[in-house]
Amino acid sequence: QKEVEQNSGPLSVPEGAIASLNCTYSDRGSQSFFWYRQYSGKSPELIMFIYSNGDKEDGRFTAQLNKASQYVSLLIRDSQPSDSATYLCAVNNRRKIQGAQKLVFGQGTRLTINP
Amino acid sequence: GAVVSQHPSWVICKSGTSVKIECRSLDFQATTMFWYRQFPKQSLMLMATSNEGSKATYEQGVEKDKFLINHASLTLSTLTVTSAHPEDSSFYICSARAPSVGELFFGEGSRLTVL
Numbered sequence: 001q002k003e004v005e006q007n008s009g010p011l012s013v014p015e016g017a018i019a020s021l022n023c024t025y026s027d028r029g030s031q032s033f034f035w036y037r038q039y040s041g042k043s044p045e046l047i048m049f050i051y052s053n054g055d056k057e058d059g060r061f062t063a064q065l066n067k068a069s070q071y072v073s074l075l076i077r078d079s080q081p082s083d084s085a086t087y088l089c090a091v092n093n094r095r096k097i098q099g100a101q102k103l104v105f106g107q108g109t110r111l112t113i114n115p
Numbered sequence: 116g117a118v119v120s121q122h123p124s125w126v127i128c129k130s131g132t133s134v135k136i137e138c139r140s141l142d143f144q145a146t147t148m149f150w151y152r153q154f155p156k157q158s159l160m161l162m163a164t165s166n167e168g169s170k171a172t173y174e175q176g177v178e179k180d181k182f183l184i185n186h187a188s189l190t191l192s193t194l195t196v197t198s199a200h201p202e203d204s205s206f207y208i209c210s211a212r213a214p215s216v217g218e219l220f221f222g223e224g225s226r227l228t229v230l
Binding site for chain 2: 034036041042043044045046049088090102103104105106107108
């Protein structure tokens with residue numbers, strides 16, 4: 001079982017609709033969760049992070065965390081063509097290395113917003 | 116937000132040569148930096164954790180003698196791909212952990228092509 005799993009997609013959503021991206025993780029002791037957006041040929045950029053169960057909203061983005069079910073999701077409201085990218089879920093592994101915890105990434109979900 | 120700069124963005128080299136990639140944290144001190152590799156249409160795979168003033172910690176399966184990491188200061192880590200071969204062609208991305216909890220910022224990435 002992969003540590004962090006995402007549906008690779010592609011996920012197609014019409015412009016203006018809500019895009020829903022899901023991620024599950026295997027380590028029940030994981031502490032923090034991150035969503036990154038990666039455009040083709042570019043490095044990832046942080047969109048949101050969440051530590052506590054429930055929802056966290058930032059503009060058009062909402063991250064949802066359910067530790068009991070071990071899943072984290074990202075909702076994108078009013079989707080725009082510019083949101084078309086690969087979205088990477090990352091989980092903070094509780095194993096510490098020299099005081100810094102590693103992030104484990106899922107394979108990413110390719111999202112396409114259709115005008 | 117925190118800025119991490121990577122250089123060079125692109126490098127093409129002949130098989131058997133060595134290539135050095137630099138990663139700098141521009142507006143914060145990073146005691147720990149991470150080096151990732153990403154093959155086309157795959158997720159980021161952590162190669163090693165770079166620790167300022169001490170040896171890097173390599174992930175299983177990553178040859179430490181081939182991928183030399185030096186973290187000589189709090190703002191600079193370098194990755195040297197020694198005796199590069201075509202199978203080393205990939206997108207190499209560094210990241211640094213900002214002084215807040217768990218947030219990881221990425222450099223722009225370095226695309227290596229070995230002929």
